[in-house]
Amino acid sequence: MTATPSPTQTKTLTTKTMTMVAAINDALALALERDPAVHIFGEDVGVMGGVFRATDGLQARFGAERVFDTPLAEAGIVGMGIGMGLAGLKPVAEIQFAGFLYPALDQVLSHLGRYRHRTRSRYHLPMVVRAPYGGGVHTPEQHADSPEAILAHTPGVKVVIPSTPADAKGLLLAAIEDPDPVFFFEAIKLYRSLKEEVPEGHYTIPLGKARVVTAGDDVTVITYGGMVEVAQKAADAARAHGIGVEVIDLRTLVPLDTETILASVQKTGRVVIVTEAPRTNGFHSEISATIAEEAIEYLRSPIVRVTGFDAPYPPFTSIEDVYRPNPVRVAKAIRQVMAY
Amino acid sequence: MSKPTAKSKSKTPPKSAAVPAPSDPTAAGAAAYADAQGEMIQLIAPDGTVTQPERLPDVSIRLRLYHLMRRARHFDERAWVLYRTGRMGVFPPYGGMEASQVGTAAALTPDDWLFPTYRDTGAALTYGLPLAQTIAYWRTSPHGWAMPENLKVLPFYIPIATQYPHAVGAALAERRRGTRNVAMAYIGDGGSSEGDFHEALNFAGALNAPCVFILQNNGWAISVPTRSQTRATNLSRRAEGYGIPGVRVDGNDVLATYRVTAEAVQRARDGEGPTLIETVTYRVKPHTVADDPSRYRTAEDTAGWDARDPVLRLRAHLLAEGHLTEEADAEITREIEAEFEEALRVADAYPEPTPAEILDHVFAEPTPQLVRQRAQILAEEGA
Ligand SMILES: Cc1ncc(C[n+]2csc(CCOP(=O)(O)OP(=O)(O)O)c2C)c(N)n1
Ligand SMILES: [Mg+2]
Numbered sequence: 217m218t219a220t221p222s223p224t225q226t227k228t229l230t231t232k233t234m235t236m237v238a239a240i241n242d243a244l245a246l247a248l249e250r251d252p253a254v255h256i257f258g259e260d261v262g263v264m265g266g267v268f269r270a271t272d273g274l275q276a277r278f279g280a281e282r283v284f285d286t287p288l289a290e291a292g293i294v295g296m297g298i299g300m301g302l303a304g305l306k307p308v309a310e311i312q313f314a315g316f317l318y319p320a321l322d323q324v325l326s327h328l329g330r331y332r333h334r335t336r337s338r339y340h341l342p343m344v345v346r347a348p349y350g351g352g353v354h355t356p357e358q359h360a361d362s363p364e365a366i367l368a369h370t371p372g373v374k375v376v377i378p379s380t381p382a383d384a385k386g387l388l389l390a391a392i393e394d395p396d397p398v399f400f401f402e403a404i405k406l407y408r409s410l411k412e413e414v415p416e417g418h419y420t421i422p423l424g425k426a427r428v429v430t431a432g433d434d435v436t437v438i439t440y441g442g443m444v445e446v447a448q449k450a451a452d453a454a455r456a457h458g459i460g461v462e463v464i465d466l467r468t469l470v471p472l473d474t475e476t477i478l479a480s481v482q483k484t485g486r487v488v489i490v491t492e493a494p495r496t497n498g499f500h501s502e503i504s505a506t507i508a509e510e511a512i513e514y515l516r517s518p519i520v521r522v523t524g525f526d527a528p529y530p531p532f533t534s535i536e537d538v539y540r541p542n543p544v545r546v547a548k549a550i551r552q553v554m555a556y
Numbered sequence: 557m558s559k560p561t562a563k564s565k566s567k568t569p570p571k572s573a574a575v576p577a578p579s580d581p582t583a584a585g586a587a588a589y590a591d592a593q594g595e596m597i598q599l600i601a602p603d604g605t606v607t608q609p610e611r612l613p614d615v616s617i618r619l620r621l622y623h624l625m626r627r628a629r630h631f632d633e634r635a636w637v638l639y640r641t642g643r644m645g646v647f648p649p650y651g652g653m654e655a656s657q658v659g660t661a662a663a664l665t666p667d668d669w670l671f672p673t674y675r676d677t678g679a680a681l682t683y684g685l686p687l688a689q690t691i692a693y694w695r696t697s698p699h700g701w702a703m704p705e706n707l708k709v710l711p712f713y714i715p716i717a718t719q720y721p722h723a724v725g726a727a728l729a730e731r732r733r734g735t736r737n738v739a740m741a742y743i744g745d746g747g748s749s750e751g752d753f754h755e756a757l758n759f760a761g762a763l764n765a766p767c768v769f770i771l772q773n774n775g776w777a778i779s780v781p782t783r784s785q786t787r788a789t790n791l792s793r794r795a796e797g798y799g800i801p802g803v804r805v806d807g808n809d810v811l812a813t814y815r816v817t818a819e820a821v822q823r824a825r826d827g828e829g830p831t832l833i834e835t836v837t838y839r840v841k842p843h844t845v846a847d848d849p850s851r852y853r854t855a856e857d858t859a860g861w862d863a864r865d866p867v868l869r870l871r872a873h874l875l876a877e878g879h880l881t882e883e884a885d886a887e888i889t890r891e892i893e894a895e896f897e898e899a900l901r902v903a904d905a906y907p908e909p910t911p912a913e914i915l916d917h918v919f920a921e922p923t924p925q926l927v928r929q930r931a932q933i934l935a936e937e938g939a
Binding site: 259260267285288289290315316318319354358359495496525530534535536538539544 | 933
């Protein structure tokens with residue numbers, strides 16, 4: 217995997233090989249160190265260091281007042297975080313799995329995105345909610361959901377989904393420093409499966425700037441999070457057949473970097489969008505609509521979406537992989553837009 | 557080994573409800589148990605001695621409960637072995653909690669409803685979920701999700717606490733239809749922090765729903781001890797806030813769990829409304845077969861609980877009273893082993909699901925979109 221973190225404020229070139237979960241842990245430690253307002257809380261994040269170890273060692277290092285276990289109640293976690301944010305702290309909550317965010321949706325939909333608006337900026341919520349999401353590792357029922365479109369559909373909430381360790385660190389620090397609420401979804405599949413050089417020390421990657429993973433002239437493949445590596449594999453295969461594929465990693469869904477998307481579409485005229493979320497009304501549909509509205513005259517082929525299906529993510533291990541897009545399905549879509 | 561009774565009997569609340577005391581995480585479950593000794597219903601002591609002879613169920617019931625506990629334990633033990641050899645999926649063990657699950661579920665008939673969580677395989681087996689199907693569920697085969705028509709049991713609930721309001725609705729429906737059937741739902745100490753738990757208790761009280769709510773306080777919610785979960789030291793008292801009876805019972809004494817549950821079921825059948833039963837027990841095993849509890853507790857803590865093993869407790873009682881012989885016990889072992897191996901053969905023979913099955917059962921009538929998506933899967937993956 218190519219490491220192009222493009223950090224904006226790297227003070228030093230020293231790097232360290234890290235997994236994504238280690239890079240997230242590093243970002244959280246830096247945030248706690250730099251800003252006493254930062255507090256980390258959630259289920260099992262304290263002594264245990266989180267079920268994926270994202271907060272490993274943080275309670276021992278920063279104390280049980282800054283890093284603490286809450287009772288098992290997601291509405292309470294997000295609701296309490298809102299109160300902490302109103303009163304000047306920087307809450308960084310962990311929801312154990314994105315599929316267990318649902319009890320908190322009342323707080324998210326009713327309040328999290330509305331506070332600045334309903335107080336005309338007298339109050340704002342510098343809150344981050346982190347949640348592991350997505351499939352590919354044979355988790356039990358409801359542990360593999362991809363609910364990012366629900367959040368992206370909620371006014372006033374930003375949505376960030378990193379695809380590499382270096383991006384995860386820089387984006388998470390930017391999210392924590394952002395004055396508004398940010399949902400930060402972490403692909404379970406990527407936590408430990410890929411390692412790369414991650415700059416040491418503090419740096420941020422601005423929210424709202426997509427990353428061109430690989431440049432190409434024939435097809436634009438737009439994706440994010442756990443699907444980036446899948447898209448890249450398909451792009452590599454296509455390249456071997458002489459097709460130039462430009463892979464764009466959105467990094468953030470809100471704000472959306474339409475500039476990078478449109479520049480690429482104007483160049484290639486062919487678009488494949490890849491997500492593992494359910495088909496109907498997914499964020500892929502928003503991207504597709506944006507391109508249709510703003511660049512339809514450049515299109516040489518219909519847009520193709522490669523997505524999950526209109527069924528719950530299957531808990532049936534032996535057929536689970538049918539649901540989640542794989543490089544073969546993406547490669548087929550690339551051939552399809554080329555052949556049109 | 558840790559002598560729980562010697563540990564803090566004090567009810568001094570922790571400094572902050574949200575802040576755990578990592579210096580002494582092992583005391584949590586044991587201390588909860590010690591706190592509860594005086595206040596919880598117990599019919600036989602950990603060594604099998606009878607403490608409340610007048611409330612003992614009939615011998616035939618005691619023997620039935622013993623058989624059911626042995627059967628539940630055998631499943632738990634075999635599941636571990638099968639997991640290690642790749643013949644079972646990730647499984648949340650309940651070994652050590654059999655009295656809490658078997659004694660409660662045994663008070664139901666198949667006309668009653670059962671809403672189990674992932675922890676409650678022992679309860680579901682007791683209620684009547686067939687072994688082969690239960691194996692299939694934990695192997696994540698779709699066969700495990702299709703519940704038998706003659707039972708009113710739902711697939712194990714994975715999201716915490718969501719089952720509680722469902723039980724209220726099912727119970728209310730039974731009442732509206734004029735039956736005497738009840739609904740039983742399980743939850744953990746951790747789950748009792750969720751809003752759904754509290755809303756359900758309040759609904760059930762307000763609407764006089766024939767529900768029996770089992771709250772298994774096993775000391776832990778993954779890594780969080782009950783005393784960090786809540787400042788309350790007696791979870792059964794939560795019932796008071798909703799105007800319904802709350803009962804606290806020794807969750808490792810199957811005769812006690814059976815007795816109090818049977819009484820609660822009777823009250824519900826008679827139209828006297830819901831009951832909350834806290835079974836005080838302990839999660840001796842890891843959270844799941846894939847969990848490493850050494851990150852948050854010591855082995856010494858769990859060892860104190862082995863001495864309260866619910867199966868050995870009833871066994872000691874039955875042997876001492878002459879209701880069980882070593883030979884009869886060996887015969888039970890043979891019986892449950894044979895039953896399990898036969899079920900395993902049945903489960904092994906279930907056909908593997910086909911790829912397009914991921915789209916089955918979304919609607920009664922698939923939408924045009926699902927029809928297209930199915931065609932796509934058939935074209936890409938084959939039938
Ligand atoms: C809504 C929701 N939040 C979080 C989880 C993740 N989770 C699974 S089990 C568990 C702990 C549950 O503890 P408890 O209720 O005491 O039940 P036990 O596991 O001890 O039986 C957590 C946090 C979940 N499954 N659902
Ligand atoms: Mg528990």
